Amino acid sequence: xxxxxxxxxxxxxxxxxxxxxxxxxxxxxxxxxxxxxxxxxxxxxxxxxxxxxxxxxxxxxxxxxxxxxxxxxxxxxxxxxxxxxxxxxxxxxxxxxxxxxxxxxxxxxxxxxxxxxxxxxxxxxxxxxxxxxxxxxxxxxxxxxxxxxxxxxxxxxxxxxxxxxxxxxxxxxxxxxxxxxxxxxxxxxxx
Amino acid sequence: xxxxxxxxxxxxxxxxxxxxxxxxxxxxxxxxxxxxxxxxxxxxxxxxxxxxxxxxxxxxxxxxxxxxxxxxxxxxxxxxxxxxxxxxxxxxxxxxxxxxxxxxxxxxxxxxxxxxxxxxxxxxxxxxxxxxxxxxxxxxxxxxxxxxxxxxxxxxxxxxxxxxxxxxxxxxxxxxxxxxxxxxxxxxxxx
DNA sequence: GTTCGACATGTCAGTATTGGAATGTCTGAA
DNA sequence: TTCAGACATTCCAATACTGACATGTCGAAC
Numbered sequence: 001x002x003x004x005x006x007x008x009x010x011x012x013x014x015x016x017x018x019x020x021x022x023x024x025x026x027x028x029x030x031x032x033x034x035x036x037x038x039x040x041x042x043x044x045x046x047x048x049x050x051x052x053x054x055x056x057x058x059x060x061x062x063x064x065x066x067x068x069x070x071x072x073x074x075x076x077x078x079x080x081x082x083x084x085x086x087x088x089x090x091x092x093x094x095x096x097x098x099x100x101x102x103x104x105x106x107x108x109x110x111x112x113x114x115x116x117x118x119x120x121x122x123x124x125x126x127x128x129x130x131x132x133x134x135x136x137x138x139x140x141x142x143x144x145x146x147x148x149x150x151x152x153x154x155x156x157x158x159x160x161x162x163x164x165x166x167x168x169x170x171x172x173x174x175x176x177x178x179x180x181x182x183x184x185x186x187x188x189x190x191x
Numbered sequence: 192x193x194x195x196x197x198x199x200x201x202x203x204x205x206x207x208x209x210x211x212x213x214x215x216x217x218x219x220x221x222x223x224x225x226x227x228x229x230x231x232x233x234x235x236x237x238x239x240x241x242x243x244x245x246x247x248x249x250x251x252x253x254x255x256x257x258x259x260x261x262x263x264x265x266x267x268x269x270x271x272x273x274x275x276x277x278x279x280x281x282x283x284x285x286x287x288x289x290x291x292x293x294x295x296x297x298x299x300x301x302x303x304x305x306x307x308x309x310x311x312x313x314x315x316x317x318x319x320x321x322x323x324x325x326x327x328x329x330x331x332x333x334x335x336x337x338x339x340x341x342x343x344x345x346x347x348x349x350x351x352x353x354x355x356x357x358x359x360x361x362x363x364x365x366x367x368x369x370x371x372x373x374x375x376x377x378x379x380x381x382x
Numbered sequence: 383g384t385t386c387g388a389c390a391t392g393t394c395a396g397t398a399t400t401g402g403a404a405t406g407t408c409t410g411a412a
Numbered sequence: 413t414t415c416a417g418a419c420a421t422t423c424c425a426a427t428a429c430t431g432a433c434a435t436g437t438c439g440a441a442c
Contacts, residue, residue, distance in 0.1 A: 002283050003398080009290035019420050032285040036400065041421065061407045061420050073293075080294055080302065084309075085283035092193050092276035094223040094338045099200035101334055102264075103271055111271065118275075142363070143292055146356045147285045150349075157348045158341075165337045172333070194428080210390050227430065232391060252390050252437045 002086075003043055006033050008052060008076040011068040015056045018044050019063070028144060031151060047072070100169070108169045116162035123155035193277075194234055197224050199243060199267040202259040206247045209235050210254070219335060222342060238263070291360070299360045307353035314346035 010016065010024050018041045025035045044066060047053045052072035057065040068076075093115060100108040130148055133141055201207065201215050209232045216226045235257060238244045243263035248256040259267070284306060291299040321339055324332055 001398095002281070002286060005290075006286055009286075009293070012290065012293050017420075022420095029286065029289065032282045032289070034280055034399095037421085038401080038423080039399070042423095059420090063420060076290065076293060080287055080290060081298055084305070085287055087284070087313075088279055088282055089225055090193070091223045091279055093278070094341055095193060095197055095200075095220065096271055096276055097338045097341075098220065098223070098334050099196075099203065099267065099271060100337075102200070102203050102267060107272055114275070122278075143289050146291075146359060147288045149356070150285055150288075150352050153348050153352050154345075157344050161341050161344050165340070168337060192427095208390075209392095213390095225429095228391085229393075229431080230429065233393090236392095250390090254390060 002033060003035055003039060004047065004052075005076060005079045006035070007040070007043055007047060008068060008072050008079075011053055011066060012073060012076055015065045015067040017059070017063050017065050020065075032147060097165070105169055105172065109166050112162050112166035112169060116159050116166065119155045119159035119162060123152065123159065126151045126155060193224060194226055194230060195238065195243075196267060196270045197226070198231070198234055198238060199259060199263050199270075202244055202257060203264060203267055206256045206258040208250070208254050208256050211256075223338060288356070296360055296363065300357050303353045303357035303360060307350050307357065310346045310349035310353060314343065314350065317342045317346060 006025070006029060007021060010021055010029075016024070018037075021044070022035070022037055022040050025033070025040065029035070044053070048055065048066065051069060052075055053066045053068050055064060056067035059065065096111065100111060103111070126148060130145070130152075133144065133148070197216070197220060198212060201212055201220075207215070209228075212235070213226070213228055213231050216224070216231065220226070235244070239246065239257065243260060243266055244257045245260050246255060247258035250256065287302065291302060294302070317339060321336070321343075324335065324339070
């Protein structure tokens with residue numbers, strides 16, 4: 001239910017329409033929780049239905065502004081203090097690492113070097129983003145900069161790891177492996 | 192379509208039943224791509240339907256073993272070499288950081304300290320896992336250890352970041368912020 | 383000889399996410 | 413004046429994932 005709480009979090013800073021929220025998602029939260037139009041509008045209805053937000057004003061072009069309710073604010077605080085965040089569970093980039101033995105060592109090495117390059121580029125982009133954003137003094141910018149620092153550290157770590165792993169693959173060379181055990185000796189010592 | 196390719200990757204090491212695959216997911220891939228029973232059996236049918244695997248043998252208790260086909264092997268290699276992995280997009284732990292200004296500074300600090308502790312514990316668990324697994328000499332273990340090293344670096348990074356961020360929040364104290372801009376001056380210089 | 387637990391597969395309803403289509407309004411620039 | 417582009421909402425079909433339910437078999441230990 002993180003989308004729901006992300007929307008409550010944004011609305012906690014002031015009333016907004018679905019359209020506004022969508023822009024806020026794109027500008028501030030794109031790197032931690034992307035959301036599509038259909039998701040935002042649908043969830044806004046559910047939120048209103050649940051009494052966590054209420055219609056606050058109508059504007060031109062059918063614009064509908066919503067404001068967070070006391071109940072919504074309580075729910076947001078509850079989520080922040082009492083519910084532990086769900087850890088990231090699926091990492092496509094790492095999943096593939098398990099199957100790199102199906103490739104030539106040279107191809108496996110390339111894969112890891114590509115990941116290093118990708119991480120380096122992401123790192124650069126975050127540095128640029130920091131320049132763009134550092135003017136802002138609002139809360140989203142201040143706390144957002146903590147998140148940005150996480151991204152910087154993450155991409156740096158990923159780049160270093162991928163370089164290291166590429167080196168390991170080269171060191172391993174084209175050696176072959178014992179079969180993966182799937183019989184009654186399942187997951188024994190591998191000998 | 193990562194589940195599909197994860198299954199092809201496992202079947203590339205030898206024939207297996209849905210039940211076998213489920214165990215392999217739990218033991219080897221739980222930290223990078225968890226899968227449930229219903230997912231595995233359903234995907235196995237689709238894979239067979241698409242000609243990427245074929246029924247290889249039947250055993251007691253209705254056991255059905257599948258083997259990867261040449262087409263399946265080609266698809267696996269194509270996925271590994273030509274399709275870039277999808278980056279992780281949703282990070283619940285970081286999303287919450289954006290809304291920490293809705294809490295007392297003390298509570299925000301606690302949140303970050305809890306994340307540090309969580310990361311430290313995950314790090315310990317991975318160290319234990321490394322001891323358990325290091326006996327294995329099969330390919331999943333060898334390449335899996337590259338993935339494990341990623342986890343070790345990731346949890347170390349996360350712990351350090353969270354400690355740092357907790358310190359930042361304390362340094363910021365209880366200061367207040369400018370409102371998040373949502374009006375015509377949208378996302379200006381924040382002044 | 384029974385019974386418990388591991389082996390083994392299949393189905394279902396509910397939720398989250400994606401991406402696109404459909405529709406219409408207002409404003410500013412050419 | 414007209415017309416492109418931003419503003420603004422709603423609905424839909426397809427896919428992915430979760431957690432539970434249903435069903436049955438085999439082997440080993442008691």
